[in-house]
Amino acid sequence: MRQVRLVCGVILFSYVVSHFLNHALGNISVDAMEIGVYYHTAFWRFLPIAIVFYTAALTHMGLGIYALYQRRQFRWRTIEPLQLVLGLSIPALVMAHVIGVRLGYTLYGHQKLYPQELYLFFVTSNRIWTMTILLIIAWVHGCIGIYFWLRLKPFFARAAPYLLAAAVLIPTLSLLGVYQGGRSVQIEVDDGEWRAHNLTRRQLGSTAEAATLDRVTGGLTIGYVGLLGLALAARGVRALRERRRGMIALSYGNGKTVRVPKGLSVLEASLRHNVPHASVCGGRARCSTCRIRIIGDHAALPEPSQREAFVLARVGTADPSIRLACQLRPDSDLSFFQLFTPHTHSADGQASTSARIGQERYLVSLFVDMRGSTQLAEKRLPFDTVFIVNRFLGAVSRAVIENGGQPNQFVGDGMLALFGLSADPETACRQALKAAAGIATHIDELNELLSHDLRQPIRFGIGIHGGEVIIGDIGYRDHIVFTALGDAVNVAARLQDMTKTLACEAIVSEEVRRTAGLADDALPQQEVAIRGRDEPMAVRVVADTRQLSALVDRSERVAA
Incomplete structure (x- = not known):
């Protein structure tokens, strides 16, 4: 139902955007508004579009009323009950306008366009304030919905x-x-010719017709308010029945136990009793941060809903004892513990950013390792070795940052860098390739600087691969780091290690070469066996990473 409500909401918001842009033409002239509304109505009154639009409007309104009945806990963040209240107020406010314009056109052939509506709003009544409030409420409601929909998206x-x-x-x-x-319109209204052209009976209708439309509006408004009252009454009946059915105990595994009526979800129970419980999406089953592990027998629990099963499968959880707290509504005593402790995000679902908690997205991983560091340490004092390794990692980090990447993990004399945290995949691949060239340049400068102290110049190996990974905070208490996990990261590390056997400076996966737009013959191709993969993988061998910058520049010129 959430997905249906989202689709219907996007359709309605598209109509609102179209209508608002049409209103904006009034900054030019009323004639411009009339020209714009011709195309606006031609599109939205086209029969298939009109059927979709009115179906979406009725469905969205019905689901909004059902959400009022279904919502058991209103102590979410302020923005969520605000969205619900604003959405439920829109039908009552827009009823008169819809009946006056659309039903008046259908029943009596009224041609109420901008001159007539503006005349009614500004001259004959004070309805402009009601319409202004409606416009603001509809826009804020739609923007909140769009925000909830898009806030967890990578872009x-x-x-x-x-x-x-x-x-x-x-x-x-x-x-x-x-x-x-x-x-x-207020200026033109005193012009007799303008009145004769714009205020005819065909356009505004008769007094009797207006009275009929007003009665229809009043009846529908009363009916809608009645539906809201019925939903509230149903909530009261449900609460009474649940209390008669008895209470259940929820034990959190840390000594905390609460008693709640049957029918509440575990997350709603946590919020009702102010127990911190992680939930990034606010209980919409769009994330898995509210996951709990059941202690003891879980066979008697209700089966996961289709949405819950989809989310659990999406995160690769096959254990039947792991459930989503926002979807599980136990009807007997339950003991569990939370998988995501709320020290990084509170019970109301707030967090620093969604990416800190866990997010899947396309990133390019660049692994670089310093060659010969063991032999380097054998001939030097420990502090001297640390000094050289730090200079190496500093040179690598500068190249990564200069090309839009982020140094992520330092492991001994090696480093993982991530590209694509704020760029599209094509740009991220090009940035990683340019960073590899920049690493070679900076290492050359470092070798020249340390030439008096190095028997052999510092060498390195680089592995680059791109793909879908999970990014987020990993660790415990004060030892938490932001990093990426996934097959793409592991492959980049193994490609870096493979540069030793292939005697080259870098190995780039075919995925990165293709996404970056490099010519097929730009680098020699080779198939290699990757540990953990059944099939061999196509890669590009780079003997001299300095050439990568020129290859990327060439591909950008071709694309331009």
Whole structure:
């Protein structure tokens, strides 16, 4: 149902955006608004589009009323009950406008367009304030929904400033357009010719027709308020029945036990009793951070819903004792412990960023290792060795940062760097290849600087591979680091190790070469066996990493 509500909401928000942009044309003239509304209505009144639109509107309204009934706990973050209240108020506020325009057109052939509506709003009544409130409420409700939908998407951090700008500019220009259009109509209303052309009975209807439409509006509004009252009454009946059915005890595995009515989800029980419980998505089954492990017999628990089963399968959990707290509604006493302790995110679902908790996305991993560090340590004092290794890692880190990457893990004399945390896959692959060339350049400078103290120049090996990984915080208490986990990271490490046997400076996977847009004949290809993989893997062998920068520049020029 959440997915259906989301799809319906996106359809309605598209209509709102189209309508607001049409309003914004009032900053030019009322004539521009009329031209815009011609195309607006031509699209939204096209029969298949109209059927989809009205179906989405009725479905979204019905699911909103059901959400009022279904929601058992209102102590979420303020933004969630706010979204629900705003959404439920929209039908009551928009009823008169929809009946007056759409039903008036269907029943009586009224042609109420911008001149007529602005005349009714600004001249004959004070309904402009009601309409302004409606516009703001509809926009805020839609923006909250879009935010909840997109906030866990990989691109959201990059898109957020642009989305915020649009969220502020579009309603501002729309309201200004309505105001400017209203002023124009107020000036024109004293012109007899304008009145004769725009205020005819065919356009505005008769007094009797207006009274009929008002009665329809009143009846539908009362019916809608009745539905809301029925949902609230049903909540009371449900609460009474649950108390009569008895209470159950939920034990958190740390000595904390709460008693709640049957029917509450474990997450709702935690929130009701102010027990910290991790939940990034706010109980929508869009993440798995509220996971719990059942202690004892779990055979009597309700079967996972389709959504819960999908999320658990998505994170690779086959253990039947692991469940989502936001979806599990036990009907008997239950003992469990949380898999994600809420020291990194609180019970209301807040966290520093979604990526810190766990997020799947495409990244390019670059592993680099210093060659001959063991022999280097044999001939030097320990502090001298540390000094040289630190200079090596510093040179590598500079090259990574200069090319848009992030040094991530330092393991002895090796380092993992990540590319793509704030870039698309193509850009990330190109950045990693340029960083490899930059590493060679910086190491050359370091070798020259330390030439008086090195018997042999510092050498290195690099492995580069891209793919879907999980990024997030790993560790315990004060020893938590942000890193990436996944097959793509492991492959990059093994490619780096393979540079020793292939006697080259770097090995680049075919995936990175193709995504970066390098020509097929730019680097020699070879198939290698990767430990843990059944099939051989196609890679590109790079004898001299300095050439990678020129190859990337060439591919960018070709693409341009």
